[in-house]
Amino acid sequence: MDADVRAWLISQLGTSTDLADLDTRYTRLGTSRAVALEVLRERLAALVHDQPSNLSVSGVVSLSFAENIKAIERQIAAMENGEPPAPDDPGATGPDDGIPNGYGVIQLVERPRR
Secondary structure, eight states: OOHHHHHHHHHHHOTTSOHHHHHHHHHHHOSHHHHHHHHHHHHHHHHHHHSOSEEEETTTEEEEOHHHHHHHHHHHHHHHTTOSOOTTSTTOOOGGGTSOTTOOOOOOOOOOOO
16 A cells, blocks of 8 residues: 555544554555445444444433444445545546546647638
């Protein structure tokens, strides 16, 4: 895993993510997007199965993890749709190619007047 991939994973998963674990997963899975999806799905499973989504002590405290669950589900959906682009995505272009991430150059030429 190179520095660009590591930086992208940290930006998607947070700075508290174990780098050694990310390296191991990247070696096994082969792409940064697959690593991010696996980590996010594990976090979602932990929220759904290990903790109640709502906790309320009448008149004292009320906690809800429903929005956290929805946020992780939205992040997983976006990641599955290819957003945001990862540095090792197939077909992704970088600054070395001269064309920034899928944008091309169009030359506009004036048409002769009638």
